[in-house]
Amino acid sequence: MLTPVVDRLLCMAEPHHDIEDYQSGLVSRWCVGCGDNAILTAMQRLCRDEQLDPARTVFVSGIGCSSRLPHYMGTYGFHGLHGRALPIAEGVKMSRPDLPVFVSTGDGDCLSIGAGHWMHAIRYNMDLTVLMHDNRIYGLTKKQASPTSPIGTKTNTTPKGSYLEAFDPLSAALGMTNVSFVAQAVDWIADVLYQIVSAAYRHKGFSFIRVVQRCPEFMPGAFDAYVQDPQKTVILQHPKGIALSPALAKVYKNVREHDPSDLAAARALAQEREAIPVGILYRNDDVPRYEELRGAGRLRTTDELRRGLDAELDRFTIWSDTGPVPQ
Amino acid sequence: MTEMLVREPRTTPARERTLIEEHIVEVLSDSGEGAQRCGQSFAAIAARSGRGIWTVEIIPAEIQPPARSVAGASGNRVRVAGHEITNGGDECDLVVAFNEQVLLGRVRAGELKAGCTILLESMWREDRDPQIQRAYAETYDRLVADGYRVIEAPFERECRKLVSDPHRGKNMFVLGVLCQIYGLDLGLAREQVAITFGKKDRKVIESNVRLLEAGWAWADENVDLRFEIPARPATETRVVINGNQAIALGILAAGIDICAMYPITPATSASHYLSEIFEKVGGIVHQAEDEIAAVTFAIGASYAGKCAVTITSGPGFSLKQEGIGLAVMAEIPLVVVDVQRGGPSTGLPTKAEQGDLLPAMFGAHGDAPKVVIAPSGIEDCFYTMITARKIAETFNTVVVVLSDASLATAQQPFRRPAFSEDWVAPPVDQSPVPEGALPYGWDETTGLFRRSIPGQPGGMHTVTGITHDRRSRIGYDPETHEDGLRHRSLKLAALQRTLRCPDVFGDAEGDLLVIGWGSTKGAIEEAVAALRAEGRRVSSLHLRFIQPMPSGIGEIMARFRKVVTVEASWSDRVEDALIDRENRRYSALAMLLRSKYLVDVDCWTETFGRPLKPGIVRAALAGFLKEVK
Numbered sequence: 027m028l029t030p031v032v033d034r035l036l037c038m039a040e041p042h043h044d045i046e047d048y049q050s051g052l053v054s055r056w057c058v059g060c061g062d063n064a065i066l067t068a069m070q071r072l073c074r075d076e077q078l079d080p081a082r083t084v085f086v087s088g089i090g091c092s093s094r095l096p097h098y099m100g101t102y103g104f105h106g107l108h109g110r111a112l113p114i115a116e117g118v119k120m121s122r123p124d125l126p127v128f129v130s131t132g133d134g135d136c137l138s139i140g141a142g143h144w145m146h147a148i149r150y151n152m153d154l155t156v157l158m159h160d161n162r163i164y165g166l167t168k169k170q171a172s173p174t175s176p177i178g179t180k181t182n183t184t185p186k187g188s189y190l191e192a193f194d195p196l197s198a199a200l201g202m203t204n205v206s207f208v209a210q211a212v213d214w215i216a217d218v219l220y221q222i223v224s225a226a227y228r229h230k231g232f233s234f235i236r237v238v239q240r241c242p243e244f245m246p247g248a249f250d251a252y253v254q255d256p257q258k259t260v261i262l263q264h265p266k267g268i269a270l271s272p273a274l275a276k277v278y279k280n281v282r283e284h285d286p287s288d289l290a291a292a293r294a295l296a297q298e299r300e301a302i303p304v305g306i307l308y309r310n311d312d313v314p315r316y317e318e319l320r321g322a323g324r325l326r327t328t329d330e331l332r333r334g335l336d337a338e339l340d341r342f343t344i345w346s347d348t349g350p351v352p353q
Numbered sequence: 354m355t356e357m358l359v360r361e362p363r364t365t366p367a368r369e370r371t372l373i374e375e376h377i378v379e380v381l382s383d384s385g386e387g388a389q390r391c392g393q394s395f396a397a398i399a400a401r402s403g404r405g406i407w408t409v410e411i412i413p414a415e416i417q418p419p420a421r422s423v424a425g426a427s428g429n430r431v432r433v434a435g436h437e438i439t440n441g442g443d444e445c446d447l448v449v450a451f452n453e454q455v456l457l458g459r460v461r462a463g464e465l466k467a468g469c470t471i472l473l474e475s476m477w478r479e480d481r482d483p484q485i486q487r488a489y490a491e492t493y494d495r496l497v498a499d500g501y502r503v504i505e506a507p508f509e510r511e512c513r514k515l516v517s518d519p520h521r522g523k524n525m526f527v528l529g530v531l532c533q534i535y536g537l538d539l540g541l542a543r544e545q546v547a548i549t550f551g552k553k554d555r556k557v558i559e560s561n562v563r564l565l566e567a568g569w570a571w572a573d574e575n576v577d578l579r580f581e582i583p584a585r586p587a588t589e590t591r592v593v594i595n596g597n598q599a600i601a602l603g604i605l606a607a608g609i610d611i612c613a614m615y616p617i618t619p620a621t622s623a624s625h626y627l628s629e630i631f632e633k634v635g636g637i638v639h640q641a642e643d644e645i646a647a648v649t650f651a652i653g654a655s656y657a658g659k660c661a662v663t664i665t666s667g668p669g670f671s672l673k674q675e676g677i678g679l680a681v682m683a684e685i686p687l688v689v690v691d692v693q694r695g696g697p698s699t700g701l702p703t704k705a706e707q708g709d710l711l712p713a714m715f716g717a718h719g720d721a722p723k724v725v726i727a728p729s730g731i732e733d734c735f736y737t738m739i740t741a742r743k744i745a746e747t748f749n750t751v752v753v754v755l756s757d758a759s760l761a762t763a764q765q766p767f768r769r770p771a772f773s774e775d776w777v778a779p780p781v782d783q784s785p786v787p788e789g790a791l792p793y794g795w796d797e798t799t800g801l802f803r804r805s806i807p808g809q810p811g812g813m814h815t816v817t818g819i820t821h822d823r824r825s826r827i828g829y830d831p832e833t834h835e836d837g838l839r840h841r842s843l844k845l846a847a848l849q850r851t852l853r854c855p856d857v858f859g860d861a862e863g864d865l866l867v868i869g870w871g872s873t874k875g876a877i878e879e880a881v882a883a884l885r886a887e888g889r890r891v892s893s894l895h896l897r898f899i900q901p902m903p904s905g906i907g908e909i910m911a912r913f914r915k916v917v918t919v920e921a922s923w924s925d926r927v928e929d930a931l932i933d934r935e936n937r938r939y940s941a942l943a944m945l946l947r948s949k950y951l952v953d954v955d956c957w958t959e960t961f962g963r964p965l966k967p968g969i970v971r972a973a974l975a976g977f978l979k980e981v982k
Binding site (some may be wrong): 082083086097105106107110114115118145166296324328330331335339344 | 397590591592593594602606608610613633634637639642644649651652653655656657661676679683717766770772774808809810812814815816826827887916
């Protein structure tokens with residue numbers, strides 16, 4: 027696109043951005059103890075550390091508690107329709123491949139009403155960083171079962187307990203054609219969450235992060251077992267993945283070496299139910315990106331359009347002042 | 354293509370031909386036998402030699418309907434005239450049919466003029482299957498008894514002299530027959546065959562030229578029909594394209610970068626053609642995973658850059674409504690093309706209807722003011738796209754373009770567009786946003802504002818479909834809600850003030866005013882012209898802008914004793930026992946005009962899934978004129 031060149035010409039020094047530059051100034055409406063706050067903090071920190079230009083960064087979301095996130099960012103944002111965050115973000119990326127695009131979506135938004143888009147978004151493999159805030163419940167509409175609600179969850183639509191096994195988004199994502207980055211984070215281990223979103227941002231392609239996110243209002247205590255017992259979390263460690271800080275290593279002792287390029291191992295991990303695997307399950311930097319395949323962001327001149335139109339009209343021209351025109 | 358493969362057949366001199374002003378010719382076959390290609394080529398040759406043409410595709414709903422079936426007719430209707438024509442006309446004058454069953458479908462639909470000439474493939478008379486023999490003979494006898502002039506033509510036998518598989522090639526033989534009958538230049542026809550098979554190798558072209566010449570020679574010896582349709586010398590360079598091609602070319606000419614679509618009939622051919630041409634100039638056609646993804650992808654693209662477009666038909670249009678509402682609410686430019694088909698639900702996928710006007714205006718929930726434009730012809734399809742893009746970006750809103758199946762595949766010559774830089778979207782604004790400018794800095798009078806686009810320093814904000822204030826911050830209070838509703842609505846008024854009332858076709862006053870919109874213009878005006886030639890006091894008015902509607906329509910209506918809309922959509926029939934003036938469901942435009950102007954506007958509608966016929970409209974209008982007296 028045009029602007030970077032202009033920016034470089036006019037700016038003698040790169041402006042420095044502080045964390046405040048990524049805050050919209052609005053106070054979040056999330057409940058006290060809601061995991062979304064941790065995700066927001068991680069994203070603002072990431073933007074600051076990467077020194078992203080707030081004017082050249084876009085956060086897209088759907089509808090739901092999680093999808094309020096763009097409102098709290100000091101960047102450009104698009105708070106869209108329920109389930110449609112991904113196609114909107116794809117349109118943004120196709121139009122402006124020069125801008126980093128982040129997506130916040132929820133378990134209902136992404137895996138239920140928007141599930142069709144999600145599968146195809148993985149296959150398009152556009153360079154988007156996608157955070158699926160998974161609190162296993164519908165929050166904004168006040169406690170209905172979500173696709174990831176554990177079987178037996180009592181909600182307003184399932185007063186006797188939900189009927190079906192919870193949907194497994196990691197296995198589904200890892201089974202999709204062109205999958206290029208799948209990770210799982212939990213909102214309560216901030217440092218690991220940050221490492222994961224940072225790796226996801228740096229991955230060129232569709233980075234899908236499921237963030238297990240506490241909902242103290244409608245799922246109180248549902249995550250306590252994991253928060254209180256570090257053994258119920260398997261930290262996936264690898265030079266190509268994440269590393270535990272010494273402080274965290276003292277707490278989280280259930281650590282496993284996992285090479286994120288091993289798809290079969292990733293799929294096996296996704297199937298584990300004893301403990302939550304946290305880390306990068308899979309990454310493949312060689313999957314082609316749709317926006318590149320399509321030549322997005324190509325500059326076009328008016329003259330090019332004129333020639334293109336004229337070439338087409340030539341095909342269909344039937345006569346001129348000088349008689350029939352050969353086509 | 355210059356070497357002669359057979360002797361140059363003679364052409365009947367023009368003076369020995371019957372001079373006619375126009376004819377309607379149909380070529381019918383089973384799907385895959387090439388009747389469409391034959392009809393299109395015939396039309397192209399006629400157009401290139403200075404005749405006015407309009408073509409209508411006859412398309413079966415299935416890809417491969419059973420052979421020799423009444424519903425399986427595939428082909429082309431070509432109206433050829435010594436003057437410019439604007440619609441497919443009434444019943445046809447000459448039919449070429451590759452079997453009697455496909456012909457029957459058209460006979461039953463009332464598409465043949467009484468006593469017209471039929472050139473019928475005769476091979477079925479001696480078919481090995483006695484049932485086919487019988488069906489053929491019975492149909493032949495009935496057609497003759499009904500007064501049609503049926504010429505049995507051994508197309509298959511004649512083609513076999515040249516090729517082993519006449520199934521692929523008979524169409525070019527028939528093209529030669531038609532060129533002989535209508536005195537079209539054989540040299541031009543040869544050129545056309547070369548163009549038609551341009552992508553194939555030389556042998557294919559040569560074989561088809563031989564078939565063309567054989568058809569020409571055979572007709573010379575065996576068919577006694579010779580017509581001459583006067584050629585009009587051309588004064589301008591013209592192009593022949595169909596409505597969907599015109600839409601695609603209009604998108605290109607408007608400087609739009611991105612089209613997101615999902616396959617649906619009859620809109621898809623516009624996207625096919627766009628896919629073929631768009632990438633050459635750096636455009637992108639994205640086939641999304643579904644209709645909702647297509648519209649939201651286009652909205653995302655528009656939000657971050659130039660106005661994008663999505664193309665669909667009825668069912669897809671319904672699915673897009675939530676997205677359209679979002680674009681209206683967040684004030685993001687968007688062009689939505691709806692190539693209408695028969696509805697509701699899956700309805701008539703390949704056939705024409707104007708049933709989507711009210712969904713276009715009111716389909717999204719809540720008050721979602723948007724612009725609705727309906728192109729009234731092929732040329733208009735092209736220019737409407739340029740206008741639509743411009744309005745969408747100027748007013749930061751949704752523009753719905755309502756075409757339909759009858760324009761989608763119809764072809765007509767029109768003046769070749771001369772590219773103008775004014776058509777093209779300007780580059781995406783990336784300049785810093787002025788200090789203090791608000792994301793929705795609505796002008797108090799017009800509701801207009803300058804949106805800030807990602808990349809513009811100082812313009813950071815989050816757009817949302819939730820009720821929001823001028824800073825794009827969520828606010829549920831009544832003042833904020835009404836502020837947004839008011840300014841979004843004002844934009845339509847601001848646009849409306851710039852619209853000119855269309856000219857009345859005919860006198861400015863009289864007994865009957867006919868109002869139409871969209872694709873029906875040609876048929877309505879032809880009907881009105883015919884009645885006016887008889888001295889009837891009837892005029893017509895054709896609307897392109899339906900929302901907002903230009904001022905002045907009320908005054909025009911007031912100068913007529915009766916006003917009636919003519920639309921290709923449903924309205925209750927007054928003769929039905931339960932229908933009275935109070936419970937009658939009027940057609941869409943009539944309903945709008947009645948509610949807007951408090952005028953007792955009547956309506957006449959037809960939902961046969963085919964383009965309106967001027968003769969039928971004329972008869973209906975004659976009936977209304979009788980009422981006025």
